[in-house]
Amino acid sequence: MRQNLVRVFGGVAVAVLLAGGAAACKADSDSDSGSGGSTKACGLKIGFFGALSGDNAGLVTPMKNGAQLALDQYNQKNADCKVELATFDSQGAADKAAGLATSAAQDTKIVAMIGPAFSGESENANPIFEQAQLPSITPSATRPSLSTKGWKIFHRGVGNDLSQGPAAARYIKDVMKAQKVFVVDDQSAYGAGLADEAKKGLGSLVVGTDKVSEKQTDFAAIVTKIKSSQSTVLFYGGYTAEASLFLKQLRAQGWTGTMVGGDGINDTNMLSVTGQKDVEGTIATCPCAPATAAKGNFVADYKAKFSVDPAVYADVAYDLANVFLEGLAAGKGTRADLQAWLGSYNKAGGATGVVYKWEANGELDPAQVIVWAYEAKAGAWAPKQEIPKG
Amino acid sequence: MNFSELIRSFPELTVTGITQGSIYALVALGYTLVYGVLRLINFAHSEVFMIGTFAALFTWGLFGLDSNTARPSLPVALLAIGAAIVIAALCSAATALFVEFIAYRPLRRRNAPPLAFLITAIGASFLLMEVVGTLTVRRPFGVPALLPAKPVIDIGGWRVTPTQLTTVLVAVVMMVGLDYYVQRTRAGRGIRAVAQDANTAALMGVNKGRVIALVFILGGLMAGVAAVFNDIKTGSTKFNVGFLLGLKAFSAAVLGGIGNLRGAALGGLLLGLVENYASALFGSNWRDFVAFVALIALLMFRPTGLLGESLGRARA
Numbered sequence: 001m002r003q004n005l006v007r008v009f010g011g012v013a014v015a016v017l018l019a020g021g022a023a024a025c026k027a028d029s030d031s032d033s034g035s036g037g038s039t040k041a042c043g044l045k046i047g048f049f050g051a052l053s054g055d056n057a058g059l060v061t062p063m064k065n066g067a068q069l070a071l072d073q074y075n076q077k078n079a080d081c082k083v084e085l086a087t088f089d090s091q092g093a094a095d096k097a098a099g100l101a102t103s104a105a106q107d108t109k110i111v112a113m114i115g116p117a118f119s120g121e122s123e124n125a126n127p128i129f130e131q132a133q134l135p136s137i138t139p140s141a142t143r144p145s146l147s148t149k150g151w152k153i154f155h156r157g158v159g160n161d162l163s164q165g166p167a168a169a170r171y172i173k174d175v176m177k178a179q180k181v182f183v184v185d186d187q188s189a190y191g192a193g194l195a196d197e198a199k200k201g202l203g204s205l206v207v208g209t210d211k212v213s214e215k216q217t218d219f220a221a222i223v224t225k226i227k228s229s230q231s232t233v234l235f236y237g238g239y240t241a242e243a244s245l246f247l248k249q250l251r252a253q254g255w256t257g258t259m260v261g262g263d264g265i266n267d268t269n270m271l272s273v274t275g276q277k278d279v280e281g282t283i284a285t286c287p288c289a290p291a292t293a294a295k296g297n298f299v300a301d302y303k304a305k306f307s308v309d310p311a312v313y314a315d316v317a318y319d320l321a322n323v324f325l326e327g328l329a330a331g332k333g334t335r336a337d338l339q340a341w342l343g344s345y346n347k348a349g350g351a352t353g354v355v356y357k358w359e360a361n362g363e364l365d366p367a368q369v370i371v372w373a374y375e376a377k378a379g380a381w382a383p384k385q386e387i388p389k390g
Numbered sequence: 391m392n393f394s395e396l397i398r399s400f401p402e403l404t405v406t407g408i409t410q411g412s413i414y415a416l417v418a419l420g421y422t423l424v425y426g427v428l429r430l431i432n433f434a435h436s437e438v439f440m441i442g443t444f445a446a447l448f449t450w451g452l453f454g455l456d457s458n459t460a461r462p463s464l465p466v467a468l469l470a471i472g473a474a475i476v477i478a479a480l481c482s483a484a485t486a487l488f489v490e491f492i493a494y495r496p497l498r499r500r501n502a503p504p505l506a507f508l509i510t511a512i513g514a515s516f517l518l519m520e521v522v523g524t525l526t527v528r529r530p531f532g533v534p535a536l537l538p539a540k541p542v543i544d545i546g547g548w549r550v551t552p553t554q555l556t557t558v559l560v561a562v563v564m565m566v567g568l569d570y571y572v573q574r575t576r577a578g579r580g581i582r583a584v585a586q587d588a589n590t591a592a593l594m595g596v597n598k599g600r601v602i603a604l605v606f607i608l609g610g611l612m613a614g615v616a617a618v619f620n621d622i623k624t625g626s627t628k629f630n631v632g633f634l635l636g637l638k639a640f641s642a643a644v645l646g647g648i649g650n651l652r653g654a655a656l657g658g659l660l661l662g663l664v665e666n667y668a669s670a671l672f673g674s675n676w677r678d679f680v681a682f683v684a685l686i687a688l689l690m691f692r693p694t695g696l697l698g699e700s701l702g703r704a705r706a
Contacts, residue, residue, distance in 0.1 A: 054528040091528060187675060211675035215634055217624045220406030221669030224399045248625030252539050273532035273626045275457035347391060379458065
């Protein structure tokens with residue numbers, strides 16, 4: 001019996017190996033004919049990598065929609081040679097990123113990647129993309145150190161937290177005129193980096209700091225600390241998942257100050273989970289201009305397709321997808337071609353108006369970086385003002 | 391070490407710690423009951439709790455309350471909480487019973503080794519978590535604000551909000567009730583008999599299958615009540631809400647002496663307090679570290695926990 005079982009298993013394993021090998025060979029020959037033969041690149045895919053389900057899906061889904069819109073418009077014009085969007089749902093978890101990145105890298109039809117959306121997952125996924133030479137542009141991962149790892153494929157479509165953190169600090173200091181600020185971060189690659197930059201900008205206004213952890217749900221002790229520090233502003237470096245509960249518990253214990261966060265809380269779940277009354281007045285910064293005021297037909301097209309207003313980064317992702325699509329239309333049908341295409345790209349995006357031009361390390365040209373403050377108002381993130389450069 | 395923070399905020403840390411501790415304790419009772427009778431760690435118990443949080447949310451939805459509605463009047467709020475407790479407790483108990491029928495009973499019929507139970511427990515846990523996760527798109531859900539935020543007790547810095555008061559009161563009532571049920575009633579004697587020696591109890595006419603089902607139901611009821619107050623306290627719920635809380639509650643059960651009802655209650659309260667004090671002393675990022683170091687240290691000196699494993703003993 002046992003011997004039989006071993007034989008069956010062995011047979012299955014060999015069969016799988018053979019099938020896998022055949023598939024791999026097939027994929028290879030396909031990509032050869034694709035890049036070598038015709039000038040127009042057909043049947044290719046652009047990847048999208050980010051949290052499409054989970055706590056932070058509210059932040060990332062608009063980006064996917066933006067990219068989808070760009071691809072749909074391209075496919076309408078090029079019905080004979082369509083490009084497909086391949087989505088990779090990381091759930092925003094850094095530990096899921098490597099596996100997904102590997103499967104993206106192995107799909108030779110995928111010639112470009114939009115994402116990963118978050119910094120933590122970028123740290124795990126980008127080395128794999130680098131090895132596979134898969135050019136990527138992130139629409140929203142803002143941790144500064146991502147551009148210092150020597151990844152040639154890395155490009156950032158927005159400013160990083162070296163612009164966002166200090167801008168948030170300037171907003172707290174100059175616009176809100178706060179005297180006592182408490183700074184908390186979630187110890188994530190993104191949250192800790194953002195909070196550190198904000199702390200530097202706030203200087204002596206910081207009356208206390210603390211850390212929470214991802215997935216934490218009980219914030220009683222830290223709520224007590226914040227109340228006893230008598231701070232009127234809480235700067236939170238982190239994502240909606242914890243921020244919404246945290247703010248709710250602060251309010252339940254009678255804290256009346258204002259929470260200020262980065263782009264990590266600039267999402268609709270922050271509003272719906274916290275509840276309109278508790279979240280009202282909360283400030284979220286973003287190195288992006290209001291998507292609802294984007295240029296061209298973007299807002300109307302987006303609304304027609306998804307029947308909601310575009311949220312932050314939707315316009316950025318739309319423009320970044322178009323950067324790749326223009327490359328494909330110009331016959332850059334391989335990963336290497338598109339990588340070179342990004343290196344020499346210098347053109348304003350149709351929706352954001354930002355001139356996409358990357359420095360050697362993959363950072364956006366500093367002159368193009370803007371930071372806006374958004375305020376939670378009547379159940380929506382209302383654009384408040386652009387934060388002046390320091 | 392931030393002693394001034396600890397001293398300044400001592401009353402509030404204590405109050406919130408006891409509140410969180412009562413939630414731990416209620417969930418811990420479920421682990422301890424099942425362990426006491428079956429010597430099985432029911433890892434799916436965290437999902438029994440999670441189903442309760444969603445059942446409570448659903449109940450409040452029927453009342454027309456969601457995270458954006460204004461705070462209802464006190465009678466309506468209390469009615470909503472009462473209804474949520476009943477429905478969540480029933481749903482949790484049903485889930486616990488379902489897990490017992492699907493995952494454990496068939497194995498017991500075949501005399502499976504203990505490891506097999508452990509694996510089906512983990513499997514059942516993941517199954518429930520992923521089903522709910524997929525159905526809810528892993529989205530967090532906000533809970534309506536129910537009780538007023540103004541403290542009802544305010545004596546010399548000791549402020550207690552209505553939410554905290556209700557949580558602790560209901561938890562104490564549930565725990566005392568459960569203790570009475572297990573210690574004093576006929577069915578409770580059956581539970582203790584099976585815990586002590588299942589086969590002898592069966593010979594004496596105790597229906598073992600029924601006692602085991604009862605134990606799962608009792609654990610589920612407690613978890614359902616805990617779920618309601620966890621919803622109110624944290625202000626939201628999502629598919630994996632049970633994971634961390636289940637882990638903590640299990641630790642609380644071990645801390646007090648797993649298999650021992652009073653131990654679970656004591657362990658829960660202690661864990662809630664230690665976590666809070668540790669957060670104030672060392673910073674919140676050291677919270678779990680300190681709590682678990684304390685647990686390990688305690689188990690080194692008292693391997694069976696604070697009160698020992700005593701559900702099965704005659705005097706318990």
